[in-house]
Amino acid sequence: xxxxxxxxxxxxxxxxxxxxxxxxxxxxxxxxxxxxxxxxxxxxxxxxxxxxxxxxxxxxxxxxxxxxxxxxxxxxxxxxxxxxxxxxxxxxxxxxxxxxxxxxxxxxxxxxxxxxxxxxxxxxxxxxxxxxxxxxxxxxxxxxxxxxxxxxxxxxxxxxxxxxxxxxxxxxxxxxxxxxxxxxxxxxxxxxxxxxxxxxxxxxxxxxxxxxxxxxxxxxxxxxxxxxxx
Amino acid sequence: xxxxxxxxxxxxxxxxxxxxxxxxxxxxxxxxxxxxxxxxxxxxxxxxxxxxxxxxxxxxxxxxxxxxxxxxxxxxxxxxxxxxxxxxxxxxxxxxxxxxxxxxxxxxxxxxxxxxxxxxxxxxxxxxxxxxxxxxxxxxxxxxxxxxxxxxxxxxxxxxxxxxxxxxxxxxxxxxxxxxxxxxxxxxxxxxxxxxxxxxxxxxxxxxxxxxxxxxxxxxxxxxxxxxxxxxxxxxxxxxxxxxxxxxxxxxxxxxxxxxxxxxxxxxxxxxxxxxxxxxxxxxxxxxxxxxxxxxxxxxxxxxxxxxxxxxxxxxxxxxxxxxxxxxxxxxxxxxxxxxxxxxxxxxxxxxxxxxxxxxxxxxxxxxxxxxxxxxxxxxxxxxxxxxxxxxxxxxxxxxxxxxxxxxxx
Numbered sequence: 001x002x003x004x005x006x007x008x009x010x011x012x013x014x015x016x017x018x019x020x021x022x023x024x025x026x027x028x029x030x031x032x033x034x035x036x037x038x039x040x041x042x043x044x045x046x047x048x049x050x051x052x053x054x055x056x057x058x059x060x061x062x063x064x065x066x067x068x069x070x071x072x073x074x075x076x077x078x079x080x081x082x083x084x085x086x087x088x089x090x091x092x093x094x095x096x097x098x099x100x101x102x103x104x105x106x107x108x109x110x111x112x113x114x115x116x117x118x119x120x121x122x123x124x125x126x127x128x129x130x131x132x133x134x135x136x137x138x139x140x141x142x143x144x145x146x147x148x149x150x151x152x153x154x155x156x157x158x159x160x161x162x163x164x165x166x167x168x169x170x171x172x173x174x175x176x177x178x179x180x181x182x183x184x185x186x187x188x189x190x191x192x193x194x195x196x197x198x199x200x201x202x203x204x205x206x207x208x209x210x211x212x213x214x215x216x217x218x219x220x221x222x223x224x225x226x227x228x229x230x
Numbered sequence: 231x232x233x234x235x236x237x238x239x240x241x242x243x244x245x246x247x248x249x250x251x252x253x254x255x256x257x258x259x260x261x262x263x264x265x266x267x268x269x270x271x272x273x274x275x276x277x278x279x280x281x282x283x284x285x286x287x288x289x290x291x292x293x294x295x296x297x298x299x300x301x302x303x304x305x306x307x308x309x310x311x312x313x314x315x316x317x318x319x320x321x322x323x324x325x326x327x328x329x330x331x332x333x334x335x336x337x338x339x340x341x342x343x344x345x346x347x348x349x350x351x352x353x354x355x356x357x358x359x360x361x362x363x364x365x366x367x368x369x370x371x372x373x374x375x376x377x378x379x380x381x382x383x384x385x386x387x388x389x390x391x392x393x394x395x396x397x398x399x400x401x402x403x404x405x406x407x408x409x410x411x412x413x414x415x416x417x418x419x420x421x422x423x424x425x426x427x428x429x430x431x432x433x434x435x436x437x438x439x440x441x442x443x444x445x446x447x448x449x450x451x452x453x454x455x456x457x458x459x460x461x462x463x464x465x466x467x468x469x470x471x472x473x474x475x476x477x478x479x480x481x482x483x484x485x486x487x488x489x490x491x492x493x494x495x496x497x498x499x500x501x502x503x504x505x506x507x508x509x510x511x512x513x514x515x516x517x518x519x520x521x522x523x524x525x526x527x528x529x530x531x532x533x534x535x536x537x538x539x540x541x542x543x544x545x546x547x548x549x550x551x552x553x554x555x556x557x558x559x560x561x562x563x564x565x566x567x568x569x570x571x572x573x574x575x576x577x578x579x580x581x582x583x584x585x586x587x588x589x590x591x592x593x594x595x596x597x598x599x600x601x602x603x604x605x606x607x608x609x610x611x612x613x614x615x616x617x618x619x620x621x622x623x624x625x626x627x628x629x630x631x632x633x634x635x636x637x638x639x640x
Contacts, residue, residue: 054553054633075557082555089637093550097246107554109235155554 001162001195002028002051007060009046009218020046021057022218028197030162033189035198035209043218045167048199052085052165053077065162082110086156090168092148094140100126100151101136107159121158128192129154130184146177153184157194164188164196170205182208231560240567243540251572254536258576258616259583261526262609266584268522269605271591272515274598279511283504285428286436287366289331290500291462291473293323293481313456314494317444319484320460327462327476329469332363336459337447341415343440345397352393353439354414356447364463367436371404372423375443383445387412388423392438414440417450467501474499529576530616537569537624548628549636558629565628569621570614577613581606 009021020043028034038044049055050062053069056077062070069080081087086107094103104122113121126136129150135143143151149169156164166185170178186208188194198209206212214222244251296312317335324333337356342349358380361367367374370391379386389397394407404424411420419442428436448455464473474497481495482488541548548561585606588599 049634052553075559078552078555078557081553087553089550091546091637093546093553093637095547095550098242106551109239110231110551110555110560112232159555 001030001065002026003061003063004051005061007047007050007057007062009043009050009055010058020218021050023060024215024218024220026213026220026223028195030195031189031193033186033196033198033208033210035200035206035212036215037200037203037206037212038215039201041217042215044199044201044215046218047215048165048167048197051163051197052087053080082107083159084162086159086161086164088149088152088156088164088166088169090171092152092172094148094151094155096141097139099137099139100131100143100147100154103140103151104154104158107155111159122154125154125158126151128188129157130180130187144177145173146180149173149177149181150184153181153188157188162195164194165199166196167199168201169198170200170202178205231556231563236564236567237571239564240571243568244571247540250536254532254572255576255579257529257532258526258573258613259529259580261522261529262577262580262613263584263587264522264525265519265609265612266581266601266605267587267591267599268518269515270584270588270599270601271597272511272518273602273605274588274592274600276508276511276515277600278598279507280504283500283507285366287364287461287463287500289464289467289470290364291464291470291477292498292500293460293462293477294496294498295456295458295494296496312494313454314485315457315460316455317457319481320457322484323460323462323477323480326480327473329464329466329473329476330462331465332360332463334358334361334364334461335444335457336361336461337444337452337456338458339447339451341451343393343397344413345410348397348399350393350396352396354447354451355439355441356444356451357441358444361441361461364461367428368426370424370426372408372421374423375441380443380445383443383449385417385419385446386422386442387414387419388425388441389421390425390435390437390439391427392435393440394424396438414442415451470499470501526612526616530573530620533569533573533617534620534624536572537565537621538627540568541565541624541628544628545631545636545639548631549633549639552631552633553637561629561631562625565625566618566621569625570617573613573617573620574610577610580613581609584609 004024004026007021007024008019011018011020024047036044036047046055050057053064054077056072057070060070061068064080065084069077072080095106101119101122104125105118108118108121123136127133131147131150131154135147140148140151169185170181173181182205185196185198189196198205200206212222212224213220293315295314320333320335324330334357339354340351341354342351357375359375359377362369362374369388372388374388375386378384389407391404394402394404397412398406398410407421407424409421411418413419425437425441444457462473462477464470478490478493478497482490482493485494487493551561585601588601591597592599
C-alpha cells in the first residue's frame with residue numbers, strides 16, 4: 001500500500017543544500033505496524049513529513065494506496081491528508097479549551113460530515129482509543145497526559161484513514177502512560193487491522209512494532225522486515 | 231468546511247478571548263457610532279437650515295437695495311443701507327409683472343420697545359397685510375396688519391411670541407398682550423395680534439420681531455419714502471426665473487440704468503440661497519464624516535492587530551488544522567470570518583449606539599440630528615468591508631504557514 005522508491009529530499013537553506021534523505025526505498029503493506037527509528041538528524045522526521053503528505057520529496061516516488069502523491073500540489077496533499085492519513089503528535093496538539101469530543105470531530109468538520117454522523121463517529125473513535133465515556137465532554141486542559149494522547153489517537157482514527165502516523169507519541173509521557181498508549185496502538189493494529197507507522201528514536205518504543213526500519217544519515221541501515229513479535 | 235461550522239468555530243474562538251474580543255469590537259463600535267452621530271449632526275444641520283429658509287415662504291423673490299456683487303473696483307455697502315427702492319417701485323412690480331402673486335414692501339430697523347417697566351431692543355418690521363402670505367406667517371391671537379391700517383398709518387403692532395415674554399413676563403401668554411399699549415421708539419402702539427412661534431434662533435429669529443404698517447415706519451422712524459426690501463411671492467416655481475428677469479428689467483427701466491451690472495438693487499431667489507447654504511452644510515457633513523472615518527480606520531487597524539496576534543498565538547492550531555486536511559482557503563476563510571464577525575458585530579452595535587446618541591443629542595436639544603437610512607446601510611457595509619480589508623492580510627499569513635513549521639512552533 002505504501003511504496004517508496006529512491007526518495008531524496010534536499011533542503012536548500014541559503015547556498016548550501018542539506019540532503020536529509022539520500023535514496024530511501026521500502027514498502028509497507030496494509031495492516032502492518034512499523035517503527036521508523038533513528039537518532040536525531042537521521043532523516044526520520046523528513047521521512048515522516050513525506051509519508052504524511054505534509055511535504056514532497058525532491059526526487060523519487062511515493063505511492064500511497066496506488067496513487068503517486070510525490071508530485072501533488074498543496075491542496076491535493078491536503079485532500080490526501082484529510083481522507084487517508086491520521087496524525088498523532090508528540091505534543092498532542094489538541095485545541096485548547098475544547099472538549100475531547102469536539103477535538104476528535106475536527107477532521108470530520110473539514111471532511112464536511114454532517115453533525116449527527118460526526119458525533120457518532122467521534123464517540124466510536126474515542127471508545128476504540130480507550131477513553132472512558134465520562135471524559136468525552138471534558139475540556140482538553142482538564143485531561144491527563146495519557147487521556148490527551150488517547151484523544152489525539154481517536155482524532156487520528158476518526159476519518160478512517162489508510163495510515164496512522166505517530167510521531168514520538170510517547171515522547172511527552174511518563175513510561176507507564178507511554179506503555180498504555182503503545183498498547184493502544186498495538187490493539188488498534190491487531191484488532192482493527194490499522195496500518196500504523198511509529199516514528200521514534202527510542203529502541204524500547206520501536207520494539208512494540210512488528211517491523212523496525214532504522215535510519216541513519218538519510219539512509220536505511222536496517223529493515224527487520226515483517227517479523228512477528230512473540 | 232461548511233459555513234455553519236466555520237461560524238461555530240469563529241464564535242468559539244472569539245468567546246475564548248472575551249476581553250480581547252470585546253475591546254477590539256469596541257474600536258469598531260466607536261468608529262461606526264461616531265460616523266453615524268457626526269453625519270446625523272451634519273444632516274440635521276442641513277435639514278434645519280433648509281427648513282428655516284423654506285419656512286420663510288415659498289417661491290420667494292427678495293429685492294434689496296444696493297448691488298449684490300461688485301467685482302473689481304467698488305465698495306459694496308451693507309444690505310439695506312442703500313436707498314433705491316420706493317413704494318412706487320413696489321407697486322409697479324405688483325401691477326406689471328404678471329407672475330407676481332403677492333407683494334409686500336418692508337421697512338426694517340431695530341428700536342427700543344417699552345411696556346411699563348420692561349423694555350427690549352428688537353427688530354421692527356414695517357410691512358403690509360400681504361406679508362403673511364409671502365413670508366408664510368401665521369397669527370396665533372388677534373389679527374395681522376390690514377390694508378386699512380397701512381393706508382391710514384394706524385399705530386398698531388403685531389408681536390412675536392418672544393416679544394410677548396420679554397415685555398409681559400415669562401409666564402405671559404399671547405392673549406395677555408392683545409389690546410395692550412407699548413412704546414416703540416417712544417411712540418405708542420396698540421398690540422392687535424401675536425404671531426405663531428416658528429422656532430429658530432440666531433441671526434434671524436422670526437419670533438423676536440414686531441410688525442407694524444410700513445407707512446408708520448416711514449413716517450415716524452425712517453422719515454423717508456424708501457424701502458429696505460420688497461418681497462414677492464411668485465405663482466409657481468417654474469416661473470421663478472422669468473419673474474426674476476422681468477423684475478430686474480422693470481426696475482432697471484424705472485431707475486434709468488442701462489447697464490445691468492451697475493444695478494442699484496439685487497433680486498435674490500430663495501432657491502439660490504438655499505442651494506448655496508446646502509452646499510456649505512453638505513461640506514460640513516462630509517468633513518464631520520471624514521473625521522469620524524479616521525476613528526473607524528483606527529478601529530480597523532485594531533482588528534488587524536488582534537488578528538495578527540491571534541494568528542501567531544494559534545500557529546500550532548493552524549498547523550494541526552492543515553495536518554488534518556484543512557486547505558489554505560479553509561484557513562483564509564476561517565480567519566477572515568473571524569475578522570468580519572468582529573467588525574460586523576461592532577458595526578451593528580455601533581449603528582445602534584450612534585442612533586441612540588443622535589437621538590439623545592436631539593432630545594436634549596443640543597443639535598438637530600437626522601440619522602439617514604443611507605448612513606446606517608453604509609456603516610454596516612463599511613464595517614463588513616473593514617473586516618475583509620484588515621482581516622485579509624492576517625488570514626493570508628495564517629493560510630501561508632507551512633504546516634510542518636507551524637506544528638513545531640512553540
